[in-house]
Amino acid sequence: MAQVIAVVNQKGGVGKTTTSVNLSVFLAALGKFVLLIDLDPQANATSGLGINHSAADKGIYEVLSGELRFRDIIKSTVQEGLRIAPATVSLAGAGVELVGVENRENRLASAIQEVRGAYDYIIIDCPPSLGLLTINGLVASDKVLIPVQAEYYALEGLGQLISTINLVKENIKSELEVLGAVLTMFDKRNKLSGEVMQELYKYFPDKIFRSIIPRSVRLAEAPSYGKSILHYDSNSKGARAYERLARELLDLEI
Numbered sequence: 001m002a003q004v005i006a007v008v009n010q011k012g013g014v015g016k017t018t019t020s021v022n023l024s025v026f027l028a029a030l031g032k033f034v035l036l037i038d039l040d041p042q043a044n045a046t047s048g049l050g051i052n053h054s055a056a057d058k059g060i061y062e063v064l065s066g067e068l069r070f071r072d073i074i075k076s077t078v079q080e081g082l083r084i085a086p087a088t089v090s091l092a093g094a095g096v097e098l099v100g101v102e103n104r105e106n107r108l109a110s111a112i113q114e115v116r117g118a119y120d121y122i123i124i125d126c127p128p129s130l131g132l133l134t135i136n137g138l139v140a141s142d143k144v145l146i147p148v149q150a151e152y153y154a155l156e157g158l159g160q161l162i163s164t165i166n167l168v169k170e171n172i173k174s175e176l177e178v179l180g181a182v183l184t185m186f187d188k189r190n191k192l193s194g195e196v197m198q199e200l201y202k203y204f205p206d207k208i209f210r211s212i213i214p215r216s217v218r219l220a221e222a223p224s225y226g227k228s229i230l231h232y233d234s235n236s237k238g239a240r241a242y243e244r245l246a247r248e249l250l251d252l253e254i
């Protein structure tokens with residue numbers, strides 16, 4: 001049965017998608033079967049893996065609405081072992097449309113049962129909000145991975161994120177656990193990054209990944225070519241960092 005990991009932070013631009021895509025690619029490259037679910041209407045994980053998503057295409061929205069099943073929308077990627085459940089623009093309306101629907105927080109959790117047996121890991125790239133899509137992501141998951149950008153305001157909102165995770169735990173999914181925080185866009189020349197690290201330890205005393213993701217132009221460039229860092233520049237420091245993160249995750253043996 002797959003371990004389902006939601007990549008969540010309601011703060012925008014902290015590296016959720018970069019982490020979801022590259023962690024998924026390296027887990028697959030290390031021999032695991034991985035499904036990446038793009039749960040963000042921006043569809044950055046989808047386009048970042050070079051998947052074309054025209055308005056006519058079907059994606060995770062149709063799964064949430066019950067119109068299609070996972071097997072109808074899953075696509076293969078250039079990385080052996082990695083598949084993607086793409087997002088399309090229709091997903092932008094899902095938050096509103098699901099509001100009146102029964103079991104609206106459980107839509108993804110129910111649908112995911114069908115594919116859990118076929119993968120080792122299912123990684124969910126969540127949008128930058130704590131709205132219904134992210135709640136669906138959390139309820140469908142076993143673990144939460146929280147990318148935190150190494151910058152001054154990065155810790156703002158972490159309290160709210162942790163309360164939301166606790167609410168989901170108390171009311172819907174008692175097994176949900178924080179897997180850990182990953183520091184992203186770390187610049188060792190910047191003294192601030194060290195301070196953010198110290199503060200972060202207060203939020204996640206023993207749950208910070210040792211693998212730290214450096215700020216790297218190559219990581220930022222890769223999505224514009226529709227490539228993961230492994231396929232764009234496998235020798236870059238960003239690639240090595242995400243490979244270390246993937247190995248660290250595997251070492252946890254969850």
Ligand SMILES: Nc1ncnc2c1ncn2[C@@H]1O[C@H](COP(=O)(O)OP(=O)(O)OP(=O)(O)O)[C@@H](O)[C@H]1O
Pocket residue numbers: 011012013014015016017018019040042044126127128184185186213214215216217219220221223238
């Ligand atoms: N380690 C890094 N070094 C340099 N640039 C990075 C790094 N990680 C991410 N970026 C860039 O920063 C921007 C935001 O990253 P990303 O899209 O992964 O964040 P996000 O949290 O998914 O954003 P959103 O909240 O909009 O979904 C992107 O342009 C990305 O290419």
Ligand SMILES: [Mg+2]
Pocket residue numbers: 016017018040044125126127
């Ligand atoms: Mg994103």
